Amino acid sequence: MEPLNNKQLSTPKLYLLTGLILLAVGLLFGISGAIQYLVPDYLKEHFSFEKIRPLHVTSILFWIILGSTGGVVSYLQQYNNQKIKYPFLLKIQYFIFSTTILAILIAYIFGFFGGREYWEFPPILALPIAIGWILFIINFISSVKTFRNQPVYIWMWMTGLVFFLFTFIESYLWIFPYFKNNIINDMTIQWKSAGSMVGAWNMLIYGSSIFLMEKISSNKKHGHSIVAFALYFTGLFNLLFNWGHHIYTLPTYQYIKHISYAVSMTEIILFSRIIWLWKDSVTTAKKHFHYAAYRFLLAADLWIFLTLLLAILMSIPAINIYTHGTHITVAHAMGSTIGINSFLLLAICFDILHDTCIPIAVNIKWLNRGYWITNISLFIFWISLIIAGILKAKWQMSASPEPFSVMMLQLRPFFGLFFIAGTIMSIGFYLILYPLIKNQIVCYINQSKIK
Amino acid sequence: MASDLQKTTVAVILIASFLAYTCFLYMSLPIKSYATSNACIEGKKTWQNYNCAACHQVYGLGGYLGPDLTNVYSKRGPQYIQAFISNGTNVMPNFHLSNNEQENLIAYFKNIDSSGKSDPKTFFVNNNGTIEQ
Numbered sequence: 198m199e200p201l202n203n204k205q206l207s208t209p210k211l212y213l214l215t216g217l218i219l220l221a222v223g224l225l226f227g228i229s230g231a232i233q234y235l236v237p238d239y240l241k242e243h244f245s246f247e248k249i250r251p252l253h254v255t256s257i258l259f260w261i262i263l264g265s266t267g268g269v270v271s272y273l274q275q276y277n278n279q280k281i282k283y284p285f286l287l288k289i290q291y292f293i294f295s296t297t298i299l300a301i302l303i304a305y306i307f308g309f310f311g312g313r314e315y316w317e318f319p320p321i322l323a324l325p326i327a328i329g330w331i332l333f334i335i336n337f338i339s340s341v342k343t344f345r346n347q348p349v350y351i352w353m354w355m356t357g358l359v360f361f362l363f364t365f366i367e368s369y370l371w372i373f374p375y376f377k378n379n380i381i382n383d384m385t386i387q388w389k390s391a392g393s394m395v396g397a398w399n400m401l402i403y404g405s406s407i408f409l410m411e412k413i414s415s416n417k418k419h420g421h422s423i424v425a426f427a428l429y430f431t432g433l434f435n436l437l438f439n440w441g442h443h444i445y446t447l448p449t450y451q452y453i454k455h456i457s458y459a460v461s462m463t464e465i466i467l468f469s470r471i472i473w474l475w476k477d478s479v480t481t482a483k484k485h486f487h488y489a490a491y492r493f494l495l496a497a498d499l500w501i502f503l504t505l506l507l508a509i510l511m512s513i514p515a516i517n518i519y520t521h522g523t524h525i526t527v528a529h530a531m532g533s534t535i536g537i538n539s540f541l542l543l544a545i546c547f548d549i550l551h552d553t554c555i556p557i558a559v560n561i562k563w564l565n566r567g568y569w570i571t572n573i574s575l576f577i578f579w580i581s582l583i584i585a586g587i588l589k590a591k592w593q594m595s596a597s598p599e600p601f602s603v604m605m606l607q608l609r610p611f612f613g614l615f616f617i618a619g620t621i622m623s624i625g626f627y628l629i630l631y632p633l634i635k636n637q638i639v640c641y642i643n644q645s646k647i648k
Numbered sequence: 649m650a651s652d653l654q655k656t657t658v659a660v661i662l663i664a665s666f667l668a669y670t671c672f673l674y675m676s677l678p679i680k681s682y683a684t685s686n687a688c689i690e691g692k693k694t695w696q697n698y699n700c701a702a703c704h705q706v707y708g709l710g711g712y713l714g715p716d717l718t719n720v721y722s723k724r725g726p727q728y729i730q731a732f733i734s735n736g737t738n739v740m741p742n743f744h745l746s747n748n749e750q751e752n753l754i755a756y757f758k759n760i761d762s763s764g765k766s767d768p769k770t771f772f773v774n775n776n777g778t779i780e781q
Contacts, residue, residue: 234713237739245741246713247702312696314710345652352655367758378689379679385705385733389673423650430658437666445779446708446771448680448764460780514779518768522708590713593768601715602738 201537204642208287209274210553212267213271213546214252214294214637216260220539222300224623235609251305251317257534258315259298261398264288264542266333268405269354270547273340276351276408278567282339285642286332295324297322308541315391316368323369327362348411349429356433360397364390364408385449386591393438395533400432404540406494413491414481433465439464442512446521461512468505489557489564493544500536503579504529522593524608528579529542535622543629544591550633554640560632567628574625578618585611601623686761691756694749703740707766714740718766721757729754 206214230249232239240249281287301318304310311319337358339566341351367390371377376386411420419425441457507529511520520526551557557564585608592604695701699718703714710716720729733750745753749755773781 203652229750241739242740243745246711246739247699250711251699310697310699312699312701314701317699317702352659376677377692378684379677380706380760381679382677384709385673385678389670389708426650426655430662433659434664437662437668442705443709446768448781451780453673455778513777515773517780518771518773521768522705522712522766524712596769627765 205642206553206637207584208284208291209267209270210550210637211291212263212270213550214634215291216263216267216542217255217546217630217634217637219263219298220260221607221627221634223253223260224626226253227254228616228620228623229253231612231619234612235616248305248308249420249635251310252302253296254280254315255301255305255318257428257539259294261402261538261542263294263533265357265398265401265405266294266548267549268542268545269337269401271545272405272408273337273354275412279338281336283336286336288558290329290332290336290380293325293332297329298581299323311370313368313387318536320369320372323365327365330358330362330365340577347422348407348417348424349412349422350404352426352429353400353432355403356401359399360393360400360436363611364394364397368394374421380450381447384444384447385453388443388447389440391434392443393624396436396439397434398538400436400539402545403432405545409490409545410494412548413488413494428467428470431463435460442517445514445517457511458514461509464505464509464512468502468509471502471505487553488547489561490544491550492568493540493547496568497537497544501533501539504537505533507532507583519590519594520586523586523589524582525590528582528586531582532574532579536579546633548638553636555632555636557632559634563628564632567625570625571622572625572630574622576617576620578580581611581614581618585615652740654679670742679704679763685755687752687755688759689772690748691752691754691759693727694753695756698743706760707764717757719761721754721761726754726758729757 211366221636226249229244230246230253231645233241233249270287301322304318304322309319310317311322314321337354341347341355344351344355368387370390371383377383407425411417438460439457441453442461445454445457463580486583507525510516511525511529547557588611589604590610592598598604661669674714688768700717701710703711705711706718708718708731730750733740733753771781773779
């Protein structure tokens with residue numbers, strides 16, 4: 198079997214490296230987008246927000262997708278103590294994904310859109326992504342061999358893989374007139390798929406995080422415990438049925454909203470568990486804090502707490518009518534994708550890539566600074582969005598609201614704070630990403646020289 | 649430790665319920681009448697081709713740089729919309745849409761407007777936390 202931290206740039210590491218580069222690029226697009234909130238004329242004619250936003254969103258989404266793929270394959274190989282069944286399929290999948298992502302970004306730059314939120318590229322480009330994902334599922338199932346007596350992370354990976362494909366296909370049902378010809382039907386199915394898809398990639402990332410935690414703590418029992426499976430089934434229950442909280446204000450069936458409200462409240466179980474285990478978490482944190490990978494797991498733990506609290510509140514319809522359509526939902530999305538998804542994926546990246554060519558200890562000082570800068574500025578970034586959201590909610594509920602442009606001017610100080618915190622956060626991320634990316638590129642060059 | 653049979657049973661029940669729920673929803677979508685004009689269908693295409701959802705919302709879903717456009721048709725009227733589309737604003741570029749594209753887009757806004765109200769002030773809250781319009 199290929200050792201985990203050897204000096205080869207293997208295909209799973211290539212997935213992680215490409216994901217990290219996309220994160221770096223996505224942050225730049227994010228800063229450009231934030232500038233447009235402050236200076237609306239900035240790049241308006243040639244690179245306006247309808248191009249910048251999808252460039253940012255797609256880069257970050259594919260960081261999550263490629264990072265999850267690299268993590269799942271690497272850990273599956275470690276778990277099985279042998280290589281993935283079809284390495285060539287993994288390479289084909291990588292080739293398909295990387296060329297499609299490039300084509301998507303070029304399409305945005307030239308103004309070709311499919312115009313659906315999150316998947317804003319022309320629908321034809323969804324086809325290679327679906328094909329690549331099917332190859333991934335074939336490879337995974339062939340490598341796992343049996344599903345008997347498997348730990349929870351194998352269940353989570355399998356769930357994430359299958360439901361990502363299902364929801365991805367579902368998100369393209371709009372191409373059929375039956376679904377697309379009425380806005381209410383279209384939006385009901387669009388948010389059904391989008392809501393569940395987030396749960397699907399969370400399954401992939403959380404599964405890998407549980408594997409990593411087991412590895413750090415050397416406790417192999419957790420993955421088989423009743424608690425782990427109870428939490429997995431709570432997560433699955435929410436993945437399948439809680440998507441309706443996105444569309445409480447849409448005039449669709451009431452039962453969709455009631456089911457979603459009831460199911461979302463089961464997340465209180467997950468929230469309570471975090472509080473229950475808080476003391477243990479702090480003790481474990483002190484013990485393992487010197488591991489770069491563990492630090493990111495710890496940061497993600499804090500962000501799960503904050504984001505879950507916000508998510509539970511937003512899932513109550515009586516509160517949702519205030520938060521819906523405001524920057525509070527952006528705060529929730531940013532808390533999830535940066536604070537949870539990205540931090541967990543960075544933990545996985547540090548575990549898999551940390552000593553590939555140059556020991557990470559060489560850069561530990563800058564890495565520490567990057568870690569704290571990112572976390573503190575993310576918190577300020579998150580708070581500024583929540584305050585902007587509260588002010589917008591007040592405007593939405595006002596009996597005689599001022600014009601939209603006046604309201605946006607009043608929010609400008611918080612957009613300014615959001616921009617400054619976002620820029621500092623990106624600098625923090627670059628301090629973290631630099632050693633990881635440089636390390637892999639050095640490896641790649643060395644590898645090429647040997648060949 | 650739970651047995652494989654117990655875990656599989658729970659998973660099968662959940663997934664089967666989800667599939668039944670999904671099939672039921674696909675077959676009984678909330679809006680039965682699809683009397684949508686060609687202009688509206690083309691307008692939706694224009695909305696997507698220019699990625700309008702990056703900045704604008706419909707029923708509160710979309711980007712937040714521009715306003716929610718669900719009921720812009722009844723609140724502002726077609727001339728107001730056309731003036732914005734054909735000239736752009738301080739924030740929104742002029743996309744140089746053809747007359748045909750502008751008319752289709754306005755037909756699409758009219759269609760969205762007729763589907764319901766997105767204003768959160770039109771909802772009232774029940775004691776159990778649910779909302780109604």
